[in-house]
Amino acid sequence: MRESCGLFGIFSPKPDLNIARTVYYGLIALQHRGQESAGIAVTDGEKIKYHKGLGLVNDVFDEEVLGELSGRAAIGHVRYSTTGSNVFENAQPIVVACQRGTLAVAHNGNIINTCELRKQLESKGSSFRSTTDSEIVALLLIERGPDVLHACLDAMHSLQGAYCLLVMDQQRLIAIRDPLGFRPLCMGRLDDCVVFASETVALDAVGAEFVRNIEPGEIVMVSGSGVESYRVSSSKNAFCVFEFVYFARPDSVLENVSVYSARERAGRLLALEQPADADLVVGVPDSGTVAAIGYSNQSGIPYGMGLIKNKYIGRTFIQPSQKLRNLGVRLKLNALGELVKGKSIVLVDDSIVRGTTMGQIVKMLRSAGARSIHVRIASPPIRYGCYFGVDTSDRRELIAAILEEKKIEQLIGADSLGYLSLEGLVNAVGLPSDRLCLACFNGAYPLEVPSICTKYLFEKE
Amino acid sequence: MRESCGLFGIFSPKPDLNIARTVYYGLIALQHRGQESAGIAVTDGEKIKYHKGLGLVNDVFDEEVLGELSGRAAIGHVRYSTTGSNVFENAQPIVVACQRGTLAVAHNGNIINTCELRKQLESKGSSFRSTTDSEIVALLLIERGPDVLHACLDAMHSLQGAYCLLVMDQQRLIAIRDPLGFRPLCMGRLDDCVVFASETVALDAVGAEFVRNIEPGEIVMVSGSGVESYRVSSSKNAFCVFEFVYFARPDSVLENVSVYSARERAGRLLALEQPADADLVVGVPDSGTVAAIGYSNQSGIPYGMGLIKNKYIGRTFIQPSQKLRNLGVRLKLNALGELVKGKSIVLVDDSIVRGTTMGQIVKMLRSAGARSIHVRIASPPIRYGCYFGVDTSDRRELIAAILEEKKIEQLIGADSLGYLSLEGLVNAVGLPSDRLCLACFNGAYPLEVPSICTKYLFEKE
Amino acid sequence: MRESCGLFGIFSPKPDLNIARTVYYGLIALQHRGQESAGIAVTDGEKIKYHKGLGLVNDVFDEEVLGELSGRAAIGHVRYSTTGSNVFENAQPIVVACQRGTLAVAHNGNIINTCELRKQLESKGSSFRSTTDSEIVALLLIERGPDVLHACLDAMHSLQGAYCLLVMDQQRLIAIRDPLGFRPLCMGRLDDCVVFASETVALDAVGAEFVRNIEPGEIVMVSGSGVESYRVSSSKNAFCVFEFVYFARPDSVLENVSVYSARERAGRLLALEQPADADLVVGVPDSGTVAAIGYSNQSGIPYGMGLIKNKYIGRTFIQPSQKLRNLGVRLKLNALGELVKGKSIVLVDDSIVRGTTMGQIVKMLRSAGARSIHVRIASPPIRYGCYFGVDTSDRRELIAAILEEKKIEQLIGADSLGYLSLEGLVNAVGLPSDRLCLACFNGAYPLEVPSICTKYLFEKE
């Protein structure tokens, strides 16, 4: 399961030699939101320069490149990883110039009316270099120009779906969050600079102070004249609950709720809803660790690190083949035999998508001597695909969309399987359920989901 | 002095697994026309895929990438080298999609009415991702769509300057040469495939047979229905004489004239026009070698390799600094003392641009014992900048635009200096002078040269 | 603080195409023991081939290289990382050939009588290509040949210090552990193959079964004739307690003691010895996590992940400079404000070396709102340098060797500071104290420590 992207932007009232470096550190703090590509665009008030590339932030930028990117405002972007892809064109920020001006755009989310928008833009003469929705957003904005602010306000009436945007022209930095507020975006202050970031951890990383979240439907524009805010009407909210369940770093605060606390509470409620007669609580690292701590805290069953992760398994790892294939997940995770031997274990994870990894982990714990294994999931079964930025749109890959819980329990080989209820998850997060998007669990999409636009005009290497 | 680009295209009547590989070999044969970036786009009849990157053809492509680019038609491009630049966006082919379809475009030349065209395109809603004229051409074509052929015909009335183009949509491959025919473009046949290339050497490299040159103002379209040709009116021609003087590989045939023969004749005529009382004819490798052979053949003065080039001096070569700076050109060229000692030498090169290298060579030959050095140049003094694809647009760098011949002779330290006359050069080439662009020598630009468009909207790293 | 190395070896009764691949996976499981270089040597019964390189196991090996290394026995090695070094010669295994045969040697540990041995070897005609003690070991073994077994037995009387060795000739694989048994080495079985590894996690990773530890002073030789064991007299043992404190992976079992359990018990005993009036137990990730869990389990004070580590901070990370330097440790660790705010915290780590990082962490937690911070260290103060494989030989860098505890408390800014007693640590490990090396804590070196051999004959890049 993968998130779309991470955003970081900064506006300085005066020229700043280190502006790209600050974005660099912000992006490193957001690296968990995307490892495919990274990019930074900078304006010095007259020209927009940028650098982007495939790989981790560390790989794309070096001292020399950062040194050339001084200016007064900057936006940065990290994009999620697709195995084997090598698609330079998809890297962001997208920088586009036309009669109405020049814009750099960074986008996190997923637009669902891309077919329609692309047709409209094409009918007005726009041409495309990629198949990304982010390019559509950039062209929509530039097409509505030259007044960037009005273009943004206008675009918000056309765009449907999930979008947090950082938009920069030569003089202005604009942060936008869609009316339903699917994805997080917050504002901070670093000395006399205004900072925007997808998660508060990026503010912490650069030493910025949290000011507030960008509101759903809000446009915040920073320029030499200061900070201005605009709103489009936004009747309901739909913050992606999966940000709490999995995506965000535990030390982030989203919608004023600590992600760590939400996960810990989810673990506690899971213990109440799905108790188990066990000797030890084990979390699947790193996704299930916090909920496992919560489960232990609530149930009084001791918490132990029964599974250890090998942190050196990188992306170029050579897969085991033939005779060695039975090594499976064992290279990435190892069971701590001494701890689990003879024990009845509560095995906690944040969610189950396809179920294959969980099956291997259960098997590994049994080989290590666990007496019984009670799998507890700190969120409800995922039964519906996501159209708003999570890469689970094909329901056929979701085990809970196909099988009943009892069958899943058998498939993964657990002695028992228990999910947190949707009510429990909402309570754990602590936000009203009408402010959350829970569609992957209950199918209640906050926006009508159109048939997907599959007519790709060209494909890239 | 640097040329713009090299083009190679192929259309196969049936799917061909090796189509990108053929383009790869074609581009390697054209590598002398550009070393900055390389790219290949392929269509399988439905989708256009591409791969491009910075560096030599060998560096950009490997077996794996070529293996993924099978199809029925393909175009490839090599671009000239700029020290230290790293501009992925400028790599070609440019692939662009809009309402009217999808196009891949590869361009060799230089458009001079870019300001005007860009304004027009912007006023109709086009947006840009780079500052290259090639992107303008691509957008112009796609904007005039969806009938690619008519778009091409139409675009030829708007485009001013030098352009050879290979244009490919999902089903068609189109070769275009501007009405003045500045740059070369030829057609060949390889089994049942139609092939296009900037120079005939690329046909030779892939084993294709030369069919004919694309005519100035001609559009050749290859599709499943065969080969069709269209012409726009073209009152005069202006084939760049510098292709004969320097750019093209000597084994190419341009406008049905062998480059080698033209250079050899230039050397012969130079010997007649600018005789010298000497013992040995030496060419500056590799640019002056052929003309030196011609000079020797005509004059009867023996030809000798008095200068040897180190072929291992690459682009990452560490420049001599401080104390060692006096090594200068010596690392790249070495004088053959045994041969030149005590001799009166005719030193032949194709042209003089700034004069610094020639000065160092003369000095080196003198240190090696040459008694006297008579510099002979197989083309006239370059007095005017080029706006049609040669990187000499700043007249202030052209020594012959600033100094008289006698002064240049002193500056480079030669015992005598003689240029081939313009008439001589034209005779050597053997084409009527009204079919050639001789502007860099006589300032007679075949098109009115506008003030250059310097308003760059954004700059890239 | 850094360990020396990790070892992995395998002997198969029949030719095995995948033998290097198995070593590869074993080394990845041992990667935490060394990230500077990696190497694998393989014998097919007649020739010894090898491949080694700088970097992580993943970077050094690819499918092609592994494919060429088939055979019947293989040994592999990972070496610790030194910033900026690029010393290919230090990579292991070292392969050396002489009259008496050919040997591949991989070494973990540190020899202390290198000066003397080198002089002896030199006096007998040996020559060196590096300054490593591992080369000395290899030469000592080959010099005592040609009977490898006797050479090994003999060498054990000469070698002083810590050494686990894997030695391989064309037909035999030999595992050696020094008489004091400083470093771990275990034996396992994978199908009909014999496997050796520095830690049991490597057995787990390749699916091998643990058989037993190699005993201090033991030589285990595997050949076509089976497994033979030999012992030299070994009056006392001195297993490095720091393997339990820090080096080994928590899921390893050393000397039949689970590392995780030892750390958890250390945390429990720390809670008893050094109680604190607090609301929350926080471990410094990853080094203090297990002890923190133990502290929480014993004290009943809830455990929480008050510090989150950024797992994407790699080795090429650009350090903050000038204005941004105050970011300090914040890029690597972040305090979880919501959790720690207003709380009195027990902050647990495994040890304090220089004290600078701990000071920054305390400061960070205070900024995040912690009310009071009680630092608890799950081992005694490190007061003595190590000469047996740990990179802390310069006492001047050890804060506890210079300052009293009260001063350290002030320096790191803690409300209180408490160390586990040596007795407590020994009890936590559960081995008799006379089987452990505790020298870094009590200065009781199990071997007389000679003045270090500093006369480096040559230095390498």
Place this chain on the structure above:
Amino acid sequence: MRESCGLFGIFSPKPDLNIARTVYYGLIALQHRGQESAGIAVTDGEKIKYHKGLGLVNDVFDEEVLGELSGRAAIGHVRYSTTGSNVFENAQPIVVACQRGTLAVAHNGNIINTCELRKQLESKGSSFRSTTDSEIVALLLIERGPDVLHACLDAMHSLQGAYCLLVMDQQRLIAIRDPLGFRPLCMGRLDDCVVFASETVALDAVGAEFVRNIEPGEIVMVSGSGVESYRVSSSKNAFCVFEFVYFARPDSVLENVSVYSARERAGRLLALEQPADADLVVGVPDSGTVAAIGYSNQSGIPYGMGLIKNKYIGRTFIQPSQKLRNLGVRLKLNALGELVKGKSIVLVDDSIVRGTTMGQIVKMLRSAGARSIHVRIASPPIRYGCYFGVDTSDRRELIAAILEEKKIEQLIGADSLGYLSLEGLVNAVGLPSDRLCLACFNGAYPLEVPSICTKYLFEKE
């Protein structure tokens, strides 16, 4: 056909920050003698540092590395290229330390009594890390120490074969040439520094003045006390004639004979010995170019560049496969149709080894329209393998060792084939035949050739 190596050394009376940089430029000038690996060792009077790596000089060294290698004396080495090999251990200089001191050794040539020497060294306790003869030389020297000069003198009585050596300890730089003087080695002066190089072109490149050749059997030692020379008895000489035929750069002067002149004279004599009724003389670039010029000068038949080489064909070039294999040599060489069409051609090359390439070239010229092709080779048929540094030791690959001239003529498809006589070649070089090694032509090996030592103790990747 490949040469072994190139050497460059320098001794400065005072510390020189640029000493490694000078070696770097010297090695670039010698790059044609070896492309597999490069290395430089430097002494500052106390320590010897070095850096070496696989690849071209340009790839192995950068500003940073050169900056760290300052000192008073330095030696450098380039090694020949073997496709696909990756043998770091074979890179030179070899730096070795033992009781008697520390030495850096760089070697060009081939030792033929390696078996015997290795056994002797092994019996005295030496051990090996590679299978190269250069390591044997280094160990032999260090074993005979500690007086380096005497060790060198002594070693010359043991070493049999071809060897030019640069040997450096902390204070001295020694140049050695074997008593038969197979390979070239010269001495120059650069300001107040003494310089040694395999060919004079390297002196030219760094701006040094040629002083004299090192004599066969001579040892030249440079130290703070100045330059000293020693000789061992040397009854006859055997300078490799193939250095003149192929290896050396044409602008080098070997044994006081200009390589260019020797080749040009060989071409002239070839024209006298093997006249042809032809219209054009064409050389195979670059190996046959100079002889072709000589043939033309003598015969009066015009010289023309009938074959053009693609200088961008690098080592990573993707080979044509299946359907495209018939492209063969065409990607590397192209025939100049315009020039050769209808002509009777004299095609000149320096030598024929296996004959396959020559066959393809003849075919290519015929396709390009050549009427008849008379192949002329500027040296005699190669009928015997070389044991002194040229990679042609397997006679079965030498076409002239298997087939008669008439058969070779047929095989390569030439209208006629003519070789220069051995007498002609010796006359062209201009040295007495008893000062040359002509073994590859006449089998008269200057040293008894032992059966080759094939018992490789270990193989490296």
